[in-house]
Structures are given as C-alpha cells and as structure tokens.
Amino acid sequence: MIDFEQIKLLSLVSDTKIVFLVIDGLGGLPDSETNKTELAAANTPNLDSLAKRGICGLSVPIASGITPGSGPGHLALFGYDPLKFTIGRGVLEALGIDVELAENDVAVRGNFCTVDDGFLALKRYIDF
Numbered sequence: 001m002i003d004f005e006q007i008k009l010l011s012l013v014s015d016t017k018i019v020f021l022v023i024d025g026l027g028g029l030p031d032s033e034t035n036k037t038e039l040a041a042a043n044t045p046n047l048d049s050l051a052k053r054g055i056c057g058l059s060v061p062i063a064s065g066i067t068p069g070s071g072p073g074h075l076a077l078f079g080y081d082p083l084k085f086t087i088g089r090g091v092l093e094a095l096g097i098d099v100e101l102a103e104n105d106v107a108v109r110g111n112f113c114t115v116d117d118g119f120l121a122l123k124r125y126i127d128f
Contacts, residue, residue, distance in 0.1 A: 007079060022074065061082070094107040
C-alpha cells in the first residue's frame with residue numbers, strides 16, 4: 001500500500017469529475033438453463049452507457065488469493081491497508097447514516113425482505 005504522504009505528492013488538482021462505481025457481490029455462477037450470470041442476464045442500459053463513455057477495469061485491492069471481508073475490501077479500494085483497518089460492515093453502515101459509535105458499541109448489519117404472495121408463488125417453482 002502507498003502511504004498517504006506519497007499520495008499527496010502524486011496527486012494533482014483537477015476539474016475532472018470521477019465516478020468510481022464498485023459493483024460488489026455480483027460474482028454469481030451461471031444459471032443452469034441460460035448459462036448466464038445475474039449480471040449477464042440483467043438489463044443494464046445505464047451501466048452500459050457509462051461503460052461506453054468511460055474507462056473500465058478490474059482491481060485486486062488486497063492481494064491475489066486473499067479474500068477480505070467486505071468492509072476492509074472496500075476501504076482497500078481507497079488506499080487503506082486492509083490488514084490494519086479491519087472495520088466491519090455494520091460500523092461502516094452506521095457511520096454512513098451519522099450514528100455516533102462509542103468504544104464499546106456494537107454495530108450490526110442486516111438484510112431485510114418482505115415475503116408476499118408473489119414470492120410464495122415463485123417459491124413453488126424454485127427450490128430455496
């Protein structure tokens with residue numbers, strides 16, 4: 001990792017605007033019927049437009065073969081050492097909505113969903 005003093009020496013002031021889009025969690029396997037991943041099957045006109053007008057690439061923010069947690073992985077994209085900054089997603093999300101955390105607080109992240117008749121009908125055809 002480059003330290004922040006080196007980054008200051010390398011940075012330039014510019015009027016250029018940058019969109020840094022991190023699409024996390026799209027590493028799914030191809031569907032057995034379509035042989036497409038979720039991303040390949042998705043309708044993505046806005047992402048396609050951004051990709052055509054921008055520069056696309058892949059990044060290995062940690063090191064090849066090391067799978068970090070999501071929190072350290074995201075911080076590594078911005079130059080933080082993921083072995084030193086082992087912050088969890090709960091803390092990141094709490095800070096993202098301005099929750100003040102004290103030293104002994106625990107912040108937990110969760111996903112929520114609603115189960116409705118449409119979901120139950122779909123469940124008959126797909127084994128969850």
